[in-house]
Amino acid sequence: MATPSTPSSSTPPNSNGNGTPIQVDRSSIRAEVTGPDLPSLPAKTGPLEMKPVSGGVVHSSRIPNSPLSVAAVSFILGTVFSFGLVLCFFGGSWGFWWSQYQLGIYISSWAAFHWGEFAVTAGWNREKVSVDSFLLENGSMYHLAHTSALLEYLITLYFKPSLKSFPYVSAVGLIILILGQIIRSTAMIHAATSFSHQVAFKKLESHTLVTSGIYAWFRHPSYAGFFYWALGTQLLLQNTANFVFFSIVLWRFFYHRIRPEEGALINFFGQSYVDYRKRVGTKIPFIP
Numbered sequence: 001m002a003t004p005s006t007p008s009s010s011t012p013p014n015s016n017g018n019g020t021p022i023q024v025d026r027s028s029i030r031a032e033v034t035g036p037d038l039p040s041l042p043a044k045t046g047p048l049e050m051k052p053v054s055g056g057v058v059h060s061s062r063i064p065n066s067p068l069s070v071a072a073v074s075f076i077l078g079t080v081f082s083f084g085l086v087l088c089f090f091g092g093s094w095g096f097w098w099s100q101y102q103l104g105i106y107i108s109s110w111a112a113f114h115w116g117e118f119a120v121t122a123g124w125n126r127e128k129v130s131v132d133s134f135l136l137e138n139g140s141m142y143h144l145a146h147t148s149a150l151l152e153y154l155i156t157l158y159f160k161p162s163l164k165s166f167p168y169v170s171a172v173g174l175i176i177l178i179l180g181q182i183i184r185s186t187a188m189i190h191a192a193t194s195f196s197h198q199v200a201f202k203k204l205e206s207h208t209l210v211t212s213g214i215y216a217w218f219r220h221p222s223y224a225g226f227f228y229w230a231l232g233t234q235l236l237l238q239n240t241a242n243f244v245f246f247s248i249v250l251w252r253f254f255y256h257r258i259r260p261e262e263g264a265l266i267n268f269f270g271q272s273y274v275d276y277r278k279r280v281g282t283k284i285p286f287i288p
């Protein structure tokens with residue numbers, strides 16, 4: 001297990017460099033990267049051994065953290081992804097009112113997103129990979145939002161199909177969704193071992209400040225990417241109510257998450273992060 005190093009801040013802890021204290025609201029964070037009081041690691045089992053809870057990341061999922069779970073989840077996501085593709089390309093000939101290309105692309109995009117979270121973590125951030133990396137237990141609000149999106153789509157399609165007859169809206173949604181996915185995955189790849197799905201409050205040896213690449217364009221590219229990916233899904237489905245709902249919920253979520261995260265980053269990297277924060281915006285509307 002990597003031992004968290006002492007924060008290398010050149011400014012006092014919880015200061016933004018101007019002397020203004022930054023409040024770190026730890027209660028808004030579901031799981032923290034912690035130090036010596038972590039559960040002990042499972043015994044090594046050979047070359048295929050996953051390194052599930054190393055790097056200080058707590059395994060918090062209800063899904064058991066084992067290679068078998070990873071294989072099963074990957075298989076299920078692959079099946080869902082394939083179903084979406086079949087629905088997209090052949091659903092029109094099935095004759096069911098619900099078998100529409102937008103639904104197919106939405107289902108495939110959802111499965112690809114979750115599989116991609118694991119794949120990128122496994123490829124570029126191996127010390128933190130676990131079954132949690134699929135991000136399937138992303139909070140009840142996340143599942144509620146996708147359920148609500150599906151319901152709006154299906155109910156509207158059934159009762160008022162004319163409201164789903166704007167293919168250019170879906171095309172714009174698909175482009176935004178793809179760009180959002182690219183931004184998110186690129187951020188995770190570029191940040192590599194500095195990335196963690198949970199906000200870190202103790203600095204690991206492998207955690208360095210990333211300000212280049214996509215981080216030179218977006219201060220929080222993985223959040224911006226997810227924000228636009230999610231809104232893209234709602235444009236794809238031509239969901240008016242859920243486009244508004246997703247915008248509000250996601251904006252609130254990231255607004256409240258970024259503040260304590262940046263407080264911790266200032267503790268870790270001091271003036272360097274303060275300067276970076278002044279230089280680069282989030283590109284999420286109304287989050288400066």
Ligand SMILES: C[S@@+](CC[C@H](N)C(=O)[O-])C[C@H]1O[C@@H](n2cnc3c(N)ncnc32)[C@H](O)[C@@H]1O
Binds near residue numbers: 208211221222261264
């Ligand atoms: C879920 S990741 C999100 C990263 C970043 N907020 C983004 O949207 O790309 C959260 C972790 O990334 C780390 N982090 C955020 N920005 C960083 C940066 N510019 N350099 C290094 N680590 C960063 C935080 O310390 C936190 O532990």
